[in-house]
Amino acid sequence: MAAYEGEMISRAVEDDEDEDENQEYFSVRARWSPLIRAELLKTGGKLPCKFIIVAVGIAASGFVKTYIVQESFSIIGALFTGMKDINTLTQQSPTEKTCYVYHSESMPDILAVICNRDLPAEQSYSFVHELFSAIDISECCILILAVSMTSDYRSEVPVSDMAVPFMRALRTTKYLMTPLCPYLEQPNIISGLQAQLLTYCQLHNAKAILYNCYTDRIDLEVTTMKAFLPLLKSTPVKDYVLANPNPKADETLLKLVELHSAQNMLYL
Amino acid sequence: MFISSEDAAPKFEEKTLVLTSVSVGNVGQLSADLLISTLSMKRIGYIHHESILPMVGNDPFASVDATTCKIVTSCEVYESMLQKLVVIQQRAPFIKGKRPCFRNWLVQWIKENKFKMVVILTSTHAHERIDVQLQGSQFRYIASSQIEEQFGDVFKNLHHWNMLERRTKFPAPSPIDQPVGEVKELYLPGGGIAKSLFEDLCDAGVPTAMLLMFCAEGDNVQEAITLTDQLNTWLKLVDFHKKTLDNTLMAEPSLNDWKIPLSWKLFFGSRVDQTLFH
Numbered sequence: 381m382a383a384y385e386g387e388m389i390s391r392a393v394e395d396d397e398d399e400d401e402n403q404e405y406f407s408v409r410a411r412w413s414p415l416i417r418a419e420l421l422k423t424g425g426k427l428p429c430k431f432i433i434v435a436v437g438i439a440a441s442g443f444v445k446t447y448i449v450q451e452s453f454s455i456i457g458a459l460f461t462g463m464k465d466i467n468t469l470t471q472q473s474p475t476e477k478t479c480y481v482y483h484s485e486s487m488p489d490i491l492a493v494i495c496n497r498d499l500p501a502e503q504s505y506s507f508v509h510e511l512f513s514a515i516d517i518s519e520c521c522i523l524i525l526a527v528s529m530t531s532d533y534r535s536e537v538p539v540s541d542m543a544v545p546f547m548r549a550l551r552t553t554k555y556l557m558t559p560l561c562p563y564l565e566q567p568n569i570i571s572g573l574q575a576q577l578l579t580y581c582q583l584h585n586a587k588a589i590l591y592n593c594y595t596d597r598i599d600l601e602v603t604t605m606k607a608f609l610p611l612l613k614s615t616p617v618k619d620y621v622l623a624n625p626n627p628k629a630d631e632t633l634l635k636l637v638e639l640h641s642a643q644n645m646l647y648l
Numbered sequence: 649m650f651i652s653s654e655d656a657a658p659k660f661e662e663k664t665l666v667l668t669s670v671s672v673g674n675v676g677q678l679s680a681d682l683l684i685s686t687l688s689m690k691r692i693g694y695i696h697h698e699s700i701l702p703m704v705g706n707d708p709f710a711s712v713d714a715t716t717c718k719i720v721t722s723c724e725v726y727e728s729m730l731q732k733l734v735v736i737q738q739r740a741p742f743i744k745g746k747r748p749c750f751r752n753w754l755v756q757w758i759k760e761n762k763f764k765m766v767v768i769l770t771s772t773h774a775h776e777r778i779d780v781q782l783q784g785s786q787f788r789y790i791a792s793s794q795i796e797e798q799f800g801d802v803f804k805n806l807h808h809w810n811m812l813e814r815r816t817k818f819p820a821p822s823p824i825d826q827p828v829g830e831v832k833e834l835y836l837p838g839g840g841i842a843k844s845l846f847e848d849l850c851d852a853g854v855p856t857a858m859l860l861m862f863c864a865e866g867d868n869v870q871e872a873i874t875l876t877d878q879l880n881t882w883l884k885l886v887d888f889h890k891k892t893l894d895n896t897l898m899a900e901p902s903l904n905d906w907k908i909p910l911s912w913k914l915f916f917g918s919r920v921d922q923t924l925f926h
Contacts, residue, residue, distance in 0.1 A: 534913075
C-alpha cells in the first residue's frame with residue numbers, strides 16, 4: 381500500500397536479490413566489566429535485576445543522563461555496534477554509537493541502558509539478545525524511552541492542533557500499571573530498537589512499558605527532553621530510583637543541546 | 649522461532665496454513681487482515697526471527713472505541729479452531745540478505761508441524777503482465793501436484809480460475825522470437841518470497857497453493873478483497889449469504905462483507921491540515 385497519496389514506494393523486493401547480495405550487518409557485542417563478569421560466573425550467567433530503564437536516541441538519553449543516571453551510577457558494560465565511531469568510553473562525544481549499561485552503586489539490581497544514537501533496525505535483534513543474555517528479566521520491570529517525529533504520527537486530529545511534544549505508551553501483557561499518557565492508537569506503529577526491546581519483553585512475559593515522545597523538532601532541544609519529566613514522579617521510576625532533584629538539571633540539558641547543535645548541519 | 653502464547657503447545661496437524669508474502673501493494677497481508685478480522689481469529693503465538701525487522705503497535709483488530717493496549721509484533725500466528733485455519737501475518741519487511749534464512753526455517757517448521765496444506769497469498773507487478781494477462785480476471789493460482797490432483801478440476805471448471813502462465817523472464821521475447829522448446833518458468837516479479845517459498849515447499853512434499861493478484865502500488869484494498877473472496881470461494885470459510893427460513897431471517901446475523909480492521913484507518917496519512925489552505 382502507498383503510505384500516502386503520491387508516495388508509491390514498493391516494499392516488494394525481488395527474491396532473487398537475496399541470493400546475490402552479501403549484506404553483512406555487524407552483530408552487536410556486549411562487554412562487561414571484570415566485576416560483572418565475575419558476578420555472571422557466580423550467578424550462572426545472568427545478573428539479577430529489578431528495574432531497567434532503556435533510553436533510545438539522544439533526547440531520551442539526555443533525559444536519563446540528567447535526571448536518573450547521576451554520580452551514584454557507574455558503567456558496568458558496553459554494547460559495541462561496530463559503526464565507525466569516536467569512542468570516548470564515557471559517552472561524551474555527541475556522535476558516540478556505543479551503548480553503555482549503568483548500574484546504581486547503592487542498588488546494583490537497578491540498571492540503565494543508554495543508547496545515544498539510534499541503532500539501525502537490522503542490528504536491533506543482536507543488540508537485544510546480547511543485552512538480555514546477561515540480564516534476568518523474569519522479575520524485572522523494564523521502562524523504554526524513545527522519541528519519534530510528529531510527521532510519523534497519524535491521527536484524525538491534525539498534529540498542528542495538538543500540544544507538541546506529546547507522549548504515547550505501549551505495554552506488554554504482563555505490565556499492569558496504568559500509564560501516564562494514552563496508549564498509542566492504531567494505525568500508528570513503532571519500529572527500530574525500541575520495538576525490538578518491547579517485542580522481546582512481550583515474548584518472554586516480562587513487565588515492560590514503552591513511552592514514545594513525539595516531537596516536531598529534528599534537533600535536540602530541552603522541551604523534548606523535559607517531556608519525560610512526569611515519569612520521575614510515577615510508577616515504575618519512583619518505586620526504584622531515588623530521583624534526587626538535580627539542581628544543575630537545566631544547565632546540564634543546555635550543555636547537551638549545545639554539544640549536539642554542532643552536529644546539526646541544517647544551517648551551515 | 650515460534651513462541652506460543654498459549655499454555656499448551658498448539659497442534660497444527662490437519663490444519664490449513666495461510667501464509668502472506670510481503671509483496672507489491674501488500675495484497676497478501678491485507679487479505680490476511682481481512683481473514684483474521686472477519687473470522688475473529690485468536691493470536692496463538694509469535695514468530696521471532698532475526699530476518700524480520702521489528703515493529704510494535706496497539707491491537708489492530710480492536711473495536712473502534714477500545715482504550716486498552718494489546719501489543720502486536722512484526723510476525724504473529726493466528727488460529728481459527730472452527731475453520732481449522734492458521735494464518736501467519738507479517739507486518740514488517742525482511743532484512744536484505746536474510747530471506748533465505750527465514751525461508752529455510754519456515755519450511756522446516758511447516759514440515760515439523762504437519763500442516764494439511766499451505767496457501768500462499770501474494771501479488772505481482774501489473775506492469776510485467778504479458779498480453780494475455782492484460783484483460784480479464786487479474787487473479788491467478790499455482791498449485792503443487794497434490795493440490796492440482798485434488799482440486800485442479802474444481803479450480804478450472806467450477807471456479808473458473810486461471811493458472812498463472814509460465815513464461816520466460818523479462819525482457820520476454822515476442823511470440824515470433826520465442827525459441828522453440830525453451831523452458832518456461834514461474835515468474836513472479838514483486839512477489840517477495842512467494843515463488844521461492846512455493847518451490848521449497850513443493851520440493852519438501854508439502855501440498856501448497858499460491859493465490860495471487862496482478863497489481864500496482866496504490867490503493868490495493870480492492871485487490872485484497874478480490875483475493876480473499878477467491879480464497880473463500882475455495883475454502884468456504886465464511887458464508888456471506890443471508891439465510892432465510894420460511895421467508896424470515898434466521899436468528900443469528902450473518903455477515904455481509906469482510907470486516908475491515910481498525911489498523912486500516914488513515915491509510916494515506918493523517919487528515920490534511922485545512923489551515924494550509926487559508
